[in-house]
Amino acid sequence: MKFTTAEEIYNKAGGKRNGLPAWTYNNAELTELETERVFLRNWIWVGHVSDIPETGDYQCIDLANERALVVRDEAGEVRAFHNMCRHRGSRVVAESKGHCEKAFVCPFHGWSYKFDGGLKNIPRANSFPPIDKDEFGLKALDCEVWHGLIFVRFAGEGPSIAESFAEAEEEISLYKITDMKPYDEPWRWDFDLDWKSVIDIDSEGYHVPIGHPGLFDLCGSSYKDEVLESGIGRSYGSFKDRKAKMPLVKNYIESLPESNYLPESHRHLWIYWGLFPGIVITLFPDMIEVYQVYPTGYQKS
Ligand code: FES
Numbered sequence: 001m002k003f004t005t006a007e008e009i010y011n012k013a014g015g016k017r018n019g020l021p022a023w024t025y026n027n028a029e030l031t032e033l034e035t036e037r038v039f040l041r042n043w044i045w046v047g048h049v050s051d052i053p054e055t056g057d058y059q060c061i062d063l064a065n066e067r068a069l070v071v072r073d074e075a076g077e078v079r080a081f082h083n084m085c086r087h088r089g090s091r092v093v094a095e096s097k098g099h100c101e102k103a104f105v106c107p108f109h110g111w112s113y114k115f116d117g118g119l120k121n122i123p124r125a126n127s128f129p130p131i132d133k134d135e136f137g138l139k140a141l142d143c144e145v146w147h148g149l150i151f152v153r154f155a156g157e158g159p160s161i162a163e164s165f166a167e168a169e170e171e172i173s174l175y176k177i178t179d180m181k182p183y184d185e186p187w188r189w190d191f192d193l194d195w196k197s198v199i200d201i202d203s204e205g206y207h208v209p210i211g212h213p214g215l216f217d218l219c220g221s222s223y224k225d226e227v228l229e230s231g232i233g234r235s236y237g238s239f240k241d242r243k244a245k246m247p248l249v250k251n252y253i254e255s256l257p258e259s260n261y262l263p264e265s266h267r268h269l270w271i272y273w274g275l276f277p278g279i280v281i282t283l284f285p286d287m288i289e290v291y292q293v294y295p296t297g298y299q300k301s
């Protein structure tokens, strides 16, 4: 792995220390543009394969005015579609997660769709001029399953998640993420902040000593941020032989089960891999955590 140092980044920016101008954090039109050009045209993390283990299991995600329906089809493949009926555009599925027995039936007039997106049935079809059913299936979305993590892309094109994370592949594959099971419900935090403010802080370890005293007690000055040549980020800290002071942290170190499935080098590391815009994969010795920061409106993320 080839890292870019803070000094190289500084030099690349022509020795300028200022970041984006202040107005970019406080402008409704720009937020709208960023949502459309950045988030709807890049990968959005939806969940893990264990969220939809059986045929007909589905999960939905909305972003801005777009909505995705992700389903496990009859062949066991994970597929994604616009959650939008081809008749008058109703949501085909209203719940955010669930299981469908036979076919998705639109709640408006009852058009039904197979798990591969194909249009199955039109009630009272003879009241319409002849319709070629093959032309009116659900519109497919780009969908990628990488190490058991499911991503969708609403528009645009570009490298796959696997290509983007190529430099992380070797390390991430150690964790056997595909075989993992959820230990808790997903969480969501709503901030009254521009999404860039969240990512600026989150991707920079400088806030750790005061912002996360527990993490600082765990890893001390071993905590580092690295930017790889491809632009993905890796932050990590080690607690090997660490003498922690906080009872909670001491307790964590003492009670952590030996993660024999990992090589010795990774049994006492916390690692955060980050991909623009806002995807973070956190690797702990005994579990992982994945999240994504995205705008939910003006000054909201
Ligand atoms: S909008 Fe779905 S059946 Fe009419």
Ligand SMILES: [Fe+2]
Pocket: 201, 202, 207, 211, 212
């Ligand atoms: Fe933080």
